[in-house]
Amino acid sequence: MSVPEIEAIRKFVFERILNQDTRTKSVNLFGAIDSQPAIIIAEKTAFPTDSDILESFSKETHLPALSLIEHNDIYHWFLASLESGELPRCANAKLTLIYPATETHVRKYSAQSLRMVTETAAIYKEFVLPYINTKRENGRLNWVYNILEKKKESESIIIEDTDDREGFMLLPDLKWDRKTMNSLYTMALVRRRDVTSIRDLKKKDAPWLRRLQKNILQGLCSKYPDLEEDQIKLYVHYHPSYYHFHIHAVAVSHDGGSGQAAGKALLLQTVISQLESLGGDQEAGLADVDFTFFLGEESELWQNVFSNMKKGGKTA
Amino acid sequence: MSVPEIEAIRKFVFERILNQDTRTKSVNLFGAIDSQPAIIIAEKTAFPTDSDILESFSKETHLPALSLIEHNDIYHWFLASLESGELPRCANAKLTLIYPATETHVRKYSAQSLRMVTETAAIYKEFVLPYINTKRENGRLNWVYNILEKKKESESIIIEDTDDREGFMLLPDLKWDRKTMNSLYTMALVRRRDVTSIRDLKKKDAPWLRRLQKNILQGLCSKYPDLEEDQIKLYVHYHPSYYHFHIHAVAVSHDGGSGQAAGKALLLQTVISQLESLGGDQEAGLADVDFTFFLGEESELWQNVFSNMKKGGKTA
Numbered sequence: 001m002s003v004p005e006i007e008a009i010r011k012f013v014f015e016r017i018l019n020q021d022t023r024t025k026s027v028n029l030f031g032a033i034d035s036q037p038a039i040i041i042a043e044k045t046a047f048p049t050d051s052d053i054l055e056s057f058s059k060e061t062h063l064p065a066l067s068l069i070e071h072n073d074i075y076h077w078f079l080a081s082l083e084s085g086e087l088p089r090c091a092n093a094k095l096t097l098i099y100p101a102t103e104t105h106v107r108k109y110s111a112q113s114l115r116m117v118t119e120t121a122a123i124y125k126e127f128v129l130p131y132i133n134t135k136r137e138n139g140r141l142n143w144v145y146n147i148l149e150k151k152k153e154s155e156s157i158i159i160e161d162t163d164d165r166e167g168f169m170l171l172p173d174l175k176w177d178r179k180t181m182n183s184l185y186t187m188a189l190v191r192r193r194d195v196t197s198i199r200d201l202k203k204k205d206a207p208w209l210r211r212l213q214k215n216i217l218q219g220l221c222s223k224y225p226d227l228e229e230d231q232i233k234l235y236v237h238y239h240p241s242y243y244h245f246h247i248h249a250v251a252v253s254h255d256g257g258s259g260q261a262a263g264k265a266l267l268l269q270t271v272i273s274q275l276e277s278l279g280g281d282q283e284a285g286l287a288d289v290d291f292t293f294f295l296g297e298e299s300e301l302w303q304n305v306f307s308n309m310k311k312g313g314k315t316a
Numbered sequence: 317m318s319v320p321e322i323e324a325i326r327k328f329v330f331e332r333i334l335n336q337d338t339r340t341k342s343v344n345l346f347g348a349i350d351s352q353p354a355i356i357i358a359e360k361t362a363f364p365t366d367s368d369i370l371e372s373f374s375k376e377t378h379l380p381a382l383s384l385i386e387h388n389d390i391y392h393w394f395l396a397s398l399e400s401g402e403l404p405r406c407a408n409a410k411l412t413l414i415y416p417a418t419e420t421h422v423r424k425y426s427a428q429s430l431r432m433v434t435e436t437a438a439i440y441k442e443f444v445l446p447y448i449n450t451k452r453e454n455g456r457l458n459w460v461y462n463i464l465e466k467k468k469e470s471e472s473i474i475i476e477d478t479d480d481r482e483g484f485m486l487l488p489d490l491k492w493d494r495k496t497m498n499s500l501y502t503m504a505l506v507r508r509r510d511v512t513s514i515r516d517l518k519k520k521d522a523p524w525l526r527r528l529q530k531n532i533l534q535g536l537c538s539k540y541p542d543l544e545e546d547q548i549k550l551y552v553h554y555h556p557s558y559y560h561f562h563i564h565a566v567a568v569s570h571d572g573g574s575g576q577a578a579g580k581a582l583l584l585q586t587v588i589s590q591l592e593s594l595g596g597d598q599e600a601g602l603a604d605v606d607f608t609f610f611l612g613e614e615s616e617l618w619q620n621v622f623s624n625m626k627k628g629g630k631t632a
Binding site for chain 1 (some may be wrong): 353408579588610
């Protein structure tokens with residue numbers, strides 16, 4: 001039984017890659033069939049979630065080929081193939097085994113429902129600020145200060161400005177291989193210790209932020225001559241994962257998923273623009289503005305502050 | 317040769333799925349090995365881009381099993397397997413063949429370099445506003461007006477408010493199957509025709525936007541009782557794909573990729589908050605603010621406006 005479409009695709013002569021996405025596991029190929037231009041868009045399929053397949057997930061019936069790449073403590077990495085075949089060349093999947101796993105691991109790798117919340121100025125002052133203060137107590141930021149004081153990671157510094165008031169230190173993020181410019185991922189830690197998040201920024205800080213922006217962009221481009229300033233995206237998180245002001249400097253082409261989504265990330269330029277267009281004098285600041293963002297239901301902020309407010313109860 | 321890690325993972329007894337992501341083709345499984353808790357994180361591998369594999373991409377040596385699912389005009393969809401096997405059960409990849417392909421298809425499926433640009437108030441007025449006006453001329457928005465006048469798609473309306481000044485129409489996006497709440501994707505078109513983008517919003521519009529927000533959220537939740545208001549994310553694009561003001565209303569859990577990224581999407585709540593905190597009287601508006609966003613190098617805005625400014629030349 002001959003299917004003409006299958007006969008056609010079998011004749012595809014590859015010319016070049018148009019695009020590839022290692023996050024979604026897809027690749028777009030350009031070529032020709034009988035001398036006419038043709039495009040193939042190939043995308044790996046998602047894992048089936050039928051219970052019979054999942055029940056035999058790591059068994060030889062389902063994954064005949066399995067090869068250990070690396071292990072470290074409770075973490076084990078494998079390449080796997082859905083058919084018997086030579087690994088790693090024919091691997092269809094990467095597996096990570098965490099064993100024995102703790103409750104923390106289970107939470108970390110579980111689907112989290114997200115909720116949108118609006119943090120008004122009043123909620124910030126009454127409930128969120130005290131939470132942030134506990135997150136800064138008892139040496140929790142020592143690891144940041146160790147970096148700023150060059151007790152740690154000083155060999156990784158990409159750019160440094162040692163001015164106590166205006167200075168910053170730019171470091172590669174763990175996610176970056178430090179080579180591929182398309183996936184550039186760095187982080188600027190400011191030397192000032194009085195800005196815990198964007199909430200502490202005031203109108204008078206706008207010129208400082210503009211200089212910071214300029215210095216990060218120019219510094220990165222003089223360090224990496226293949227890079228141009230408009231290929232770098234600068235953003236901050238609200239809420240951040242730690243409360244010492246820092247800026248993410250990332251290749252615009254880097255797909256950052258929810259870490260770059262509206263409702264979690266704010267472009268540095270948007271923050272500056274909002275500060276500059278704010279009513280009031282130079283002391284007016286972002287502590288008085290409403291911020292809306294999403295939170296995981298497992299997060300402390302949701303569990304201790306916003307879920308209680310939703311229930312109409314008292315917050316912790 | 318026995319590898320203890322492989323012996324261990326072979327003994328994995330599946331209990332439940334912790335998380336799955338069909339976009340990145342990964343699944344997190346919880347289970348036990350020798351009665352101790354264990355997690356397997358499985359992720360499909362990206363396509364190899366070695367030239368010898370790409371040169372034989374659709375050949376039987378590389379994809380022994382290939383099955384046509386559907387075809388429509390120049391589009392053909394297949395399931396494929398990297399080993400001979402029974403399709404679709406054992407499919408490893410989905411293929412789309414576009415044949416014959418035009419130059420437009422090639423552009424659409426090619427990697428686009430992105431650039432960050434800052435559109436100041438002066439650039440907006442001199443170069444961008446005339447561009448937007450050409451995009452509204454010659455009936456280009458007729459398809460929107462047809463919807464608002466119920467000449468088209470009226471059977472799809474989810475919520476409607478027919479007030480000429482305050483009203484809107486909420487419709488499902490093509491991306492949504494209209495059933496799965498986790499991937500809810502809808503769009504509110506306002507009835508007013510004088511707001512082309514956020515640039516036209518003024519301080520005096522903030523109360524209207526707040527009512528719009530409330531009506532969209534309440535409307536969606538009364539239509540879909542399983543949904544709660546804080547599970548819906550409202551955002552607008554700047555620049556939008558068409559210049560009639562519209563709001564995306566999407567499940568917070570929906571991974572929207574770059575369409576939800578900072579630098580493309582702005583939460584409606586952030587726009588309202590920025591309007592409310594703006595200096596000046598009720599006529600002050602977002603036409604006077606700097607906006608920073610990313611643009612594809614293939615976009616008209618990049619090619620006609622911003623790339624010329626970068627070169628220091630005159631804009632078109």
